[in-house]
Amino acid sequence: MEANFLMPAPMRADQARQIPIATYLERSGIQPAKVTRGGRELWYSSPIRDGDTTPSFKVDTEKNLWFDHGMARGGNVIDLVIEMRRVTVKEALAILESGFAGSVPAARRLTATAGTPAGEKKKDIEASQGFELISAQDIEHPALVAYLASRCIDVALARRYLREIRFRPKGSLKQYFALGFACGNGFDARSPVFKGFVGDGKTISTLNFTDKGTVAVFEGVYDFLSWLAMRGIEEPDCGIVILHSVSLRRRAIDAIRVHGFGRVVLYLDHDAAGRETAGVIKAEFGDRNIVDRSSTYVDFKDLNDWWIGLGFDGRQTNAEKK
DSSP: OOOOOOOOOOOOHHHHTTSOHHHHHHHTTOOOSEEEGGGTEEEEOOSSSSOOOSOOEEEETTTTEEEETTTTEEEOHHHHHHHHHTOOHHHHHHHHHHHHTTOOOOOOOOOSSOOSOTTOOOOOTTTTTOEEEEEEEOSOOHHHHHHHHHTTOOHHHHHHHOEEEEEEETTOOOOEEEEEEEETEEEEEEETTEEEEEEEOOOOEEEOOOSSSEEEEESSHHHHHHHHHHTTOSSOSSEEEEOSSGGGHHHHHHHHHHHTOSEEEEEOOSSHHHHHHHHHHHHHTTTSEEEEGGGGGTTSSSHHHHHHHHTTOOOOOGGGOO
């Protein structure tokens, strides 16, 4: 008998408004710069305007409302998604649904500490719970298409490497959906409000290991897609390693060494983990030609962030070439 999966009804506005704003921001990779009033007030560098060097975007965790003092504007979580993503109410609900799938996480009060600096790279959510794949198909959902647009990745290019996946926590009927890149025995998954691994056997990804010339090393899938887009190509013209996590760098080093690449080009993040990983790889291959391209996007957290900063103009300089 063919299995029937329970699909949740579309998220209603009253359900969406129960989603803690702090949780949405956390799942979007945004952390508070400071916490006051015993955790009731969280202060951020504004996610809806540039230049907020003294965090003036407040979230009241009890009322579940936000207020940007620099713009004298505020609202609920739906209003925030509309402001951040430049979308309609319907699209905002689809974005929220993609990460919460009709279930509303309980609000949690943060302790009054300095917190994690705003803009720090987000961690995998619910990484220890485990997810199982339900289906994989071509990318169609408007929330995922909008997410690709927000990262300046063309849908046609994304469809060559990514799938729209449906999955659920093990032992649950609640369904989620996201963009997935096949990796190990599962998918490295991402949506506007979700980052995690669906399946098991997470490992590095290698592409185009056809010669012993150059290999480019990326920390994430969207850095790789940005690299293709900025060079105006759809298929890599050198070897590719995608780490998916810097914790897997030893596997990358072993793969590069075994294959015998003569030149290693690094596109790693501008954070402590990325710099440390670059240092380890350079130390491992002191006898190879190591090229660190992080200077290309020195004022940005990673290559995709830099590509977003350029917009869709697709400009290319000599420094951005392979």
